[in-house]
Amino acid sequence: MTVHEALLARRSMRAYKPEPVPRDILVKVLKDAAQTPSWANSQPWEIVVAEGETLKKIKDGYTDCYAKAVKGSPELASPHEWTAAAKRRQQGLFPDMMRDCGEAVNQFGPLNASMFNAPAVIYICMDKILSTWSVYDIGAYSQSLMLSAAENGLGTIPAITLCLYPEVLRRELSLPDNLQIIIGIAIGYVDETNSLNNLHTSRSPIEENVTFRM
Numbered sequence: 001m002t003v004h005e006a007l008l009a010r011r012s013m014r015a016y017k018p019e020p021v022p023r024d025i026l027v028k029v030l031k032d033a034a035q036t037p038s039w040a041n042s043q044p045w046e047i048v049v050a051e052g053e054t055l056k057k058i059k060d061g062y063t064d065c066y067a068k069a070v071k072g073s074p075e076l077a078s079p080h081e082w083t084a085a086a087k088r089r090q091q092g093l094f095p096d097m098m099r100d101c102g103e104a105v106n107q108f109g110p111l112n113a114s115m116f117n118a119p120a121v122i123y124i125c126m127d128k129i130l131s132t133w134s135v136y137d138i139g140a141y142s143q144s145l146m147l148s149a150a151e152n153g154l155g156t157i158p159a160i161t162l163c164l165y166p167e168v169l170r171r172e173l174s175l176p177d178n179l180q181i182i183i184g185i186a187i188g189y190v191d192e193t194n195s196l197n198n199l200h201t202s203r204s205p206i207e208e209n210v211t212f213r214m
């Protein structure tokens with residue numbers, strides 16, 4: 001698979017088969033991701049992979065929070081504002097889903113709430129003393145990881161819903177106090193029978209975001 005092919009193959013997948021990802025393949029993907037560049041090679045990512053009984057306990061904790069209507073509070077602060085262009089692009093997501101997924105659109109919320117039924121979630125954390133410079137590195141790390149996963153036949157989705165209840169994650173993952181949870185990436189073998197996975201999101205023409213100056 002070329003990089004170009006991997007970039008096109010990676011899409012956010014929202015329904016997974018229950019079969020676990022073999023440990024050697026997970027390790028391969030994590031080793032690939034570790035090649036990501038970072039500020040002065042600081043490699044700020046601290047990774048905790050939730051699988052098996054641990055992931056089940058997280059899910060149970062989340063189910064409890066949802067049942068009690070606990071307000072989600074991811075540790076990465078949510079943006080106060082979006083630009084008009086960003087809002088317009090976000091508003092294109094639902095029409096894209098209607099076009100590609102039909103009735104399965106109704107599963108968007110429930111699958112988010114059930115952590116996409118993924119067999120593993122990779123939580124990417126960093127030390128609390130670090131800054132947005134390191135969040136930049138973690139964004140790059142995430143993409144490296146997802147491209148390697150694609151090459152290894154795995155689906156992924158980065159999702160803030162995976163990070164809604166930090167107190168549950170801190171308890172079940174035994175996270176040290178110095179770490180901030182940045183993002184969770186669900187990973188696994190894609191459930192091809194679920195039409196929500198048919199979603200191919202649109203992109204703006206690059207002329208909208210790119211300027212050449214000579």
Ligand SMILES: Cc1cc2nc3c(=O)[nH]c(=O)nc-3n(C[C@H](O)[C@H](O)[C@H](O)COP(=O)(O)O)c2cc1C
Nearest residue numbers: 010011012014093112158159160161162183199201
């Ligand atoms: C930081 C981040 C958080 C995201 N959170 C969610 C989420 O909570 N739930 C979800 O269904 N998708 C989530 N997504 C997936 C985006 O909706 C998706 O990346 C975007 O629509 C583009 O589609 P694609 O990934 O299939 O190319 C998130 C993506 C990123 C990068």
